[in-house]
Amino acid sequence: MRKNKKTRQSLLKETIAELPFITDEELAKKFEVSIQTIRLDRMELSIPELRERIKSVATYQWNETVKALPIDEVIGEIVDLELDKRAISILDIRDEHVFSRNKIARGHHLFAQANSLAVAVINDELALTARAEIKFSNQVKQGERVVAKAKVVSLNQKDRTSVEVESFVENEKVFSGIFEMFRSNEQKGE
Numbered sequence: 001m002r003k004n005k006k007t008r009q010s011l012l013k014e015t016i017a018e019l020p021f022i023t024d025e026e027l028a029k030k031f032e033v034s035i036q037t038i039r040l041d042r043m044e045l046s047i048p049e050l051r052e053r054i055k056s057v058a059t060y061q062w063n064e065t066v067k068a069l070p071i072d073e074v075i076g077e078i079v080d081l082e083l084d085k086r087a088i089s090i091l092d093i094r095d096e097h098v099f100s101r102n103k104i105a106r107g108h109h110l111f112a113q114a115n116s117l118a119v120a121v122i123n124d125e126l127a128l129t130a131r132a133e134i135k136f137s138n139q140v141k142q143g144e145r146v147v148a149k150a151k152v153v154s155l156n157q158k159d160r161t162s163v164e165v166e167s168f169v170e171n172e173k174v175f176s177g178i179f180e181m182f183r184s185n186e187q188k189g190e
Contacts, residue, residue: 003031084161086151087117090148092145095142114150117148118179120150133178134176146175148175
């Protein structure tokens with residue numbers, strides 16, 4: 001059932017506050033209105049478009065926090081990071097990420113997103129992938145958004161850290177991996 005404009009805008013504001021990375025297309029589906037209506041509602045409410053919302057969440061703090069690689073070398077956009085604990089990145093699958101004949105994402109892009117997130121979560125100046133066990137569980141298509149979630153699962157080895165990464169499109173898992181990361185051990189435990 002369609003809601004009046006005032007109710008819809010109030011719910012839109014709440015939804016975006018809870019899910020800042022939701023797309024206009026997903027909002028249009030949710031509220032059963034056109035994408036243009038969502039865009040007009042956002043403009044009236046002074047809610048920025050998705051790309052700007054992502055940038056405001058992923059402010060300059062990642063430049064100060066990520067130690068193992070320059071922030072511009074992370075594949076995808078980091079939206080959450082707690083060193084040696086967890087990290088989240090988002091990658092929008094575009095034309096350059098897919099096979100031209102079927103518009104399915106090339107696996108190395110999903111791997112690169114997960115691997116660079118596993119490196120970024122390490123609290124050390126040096127973090128290298130020593131070993132990885134990966135599994136692709138579903139195809140990803142052009143236009144979809146991949147959310148990768150990294151979790152440090154083991155810090156107790158002398159110079160190694162194990163990081164589990166799972167990637168999702170909406171709520172469907174598309175990739176998982178365990179990355180054994182070599183670290184220089186200098187900053188471990190800080």
